[in-house]
């Protein structure tokens with residue numbers, strides 16, 4: 548069990564990137580969802596013992612890992628957002644080098660690296676220098692290095708950035724499998740990255756935890772507050788001035804809008820079944836003035 552308790556991070560210069568966040572994580576996948584600048588990377592670096600919190604506690608199985616980071620590090624696989632690999636090394640050489648740095652024996656690491664290359668589908672490319680890899684292939688090397696020591700806790704920061712749709716799906720499924728018996732914490736600003744795999748979603752913005760729940764619990768919040776309407780282009784502009792609009796499609800008949808609001812935004816609005824994108828936008832997007840769109844979702 549990994550626990551973040553009242554964690555705050557204030558950077559030099561005064562930026563409060565994480566503001567008294569508390570999260571407890573057991574086995575399973577927690578999707579940390581928030582816009583750019585929400586504080587996701589800062590929180591993950593703190594959870595991964597890379598950065599010290601300004602205040603608050605991080606406990607792993609009850610042990611204070613701010614004071615004793617090694618208690619977590621030997622069980623941790625971490626994939627930072629800016630994961631960089633040496634361009635002249637092959638995938639196999641790079642992973643062997645990291646395994647040696649982690650103190651793994653050459654024999655056990657050889658077998659493990661073979662397994663991992665298979666898992667991330669890089670066996671065939673493993674003898675080529677990393678400099679010639681695509682963004683997606685490098686991400687897969689990144690996840691392989693995070694899994695080297697068969698970690699109990701896996702922290703991956705925006706792992707799908709730069710992946711094509713097929714790679715995204717493969718990556719999500721792989722992490723979901725790993726989450727069966729491990730703590731997996733994954734950050735993203737893309738709702739579809741986590742809605743099909745995370746049973747537990749934390750929405751963060753401005754350094755604060757806004758909501759946490761299962762997809763069903765989050766969807767429940769938005770029930771009765773999502774509306775579809777078809778309007779003229781001029782009316783669409785007016786609606787966008789006053790409401791949170793989660794989708795807008797121009798069609799031959801007019802503009803089809805999806806609006807988040809407690810009350811119907813217009814007499815012709817039809818209630819719609821919410822999805823997680825609606826919930827997310829309702830939480831993180833400031834309501835345009837006049838502020839009547841967000842109340843119920845906060």
Ligand SMILES: Nc1ncnc2c1ncn2[C@@H]1O[C@H](COP(=O)(O)OP(=O)(O)OP(=O)(O)O)[C@@H](O)[C@H]1O
Pocket residue numbers: 558559560562563564581582583584585586587588589590628736
């Ligand atoms: N080392 C630092 N020094 C000062 N400010 C920082 C530092 N790192 C991050 N910040 C600021 O803290 C806030 C949160 O940044 P953070 O990277 O944690 O957010 P994020 O949700 O991961 O966003 P992104 O997806 O853009 O990385 C931002 O305003 C960022 O500019």
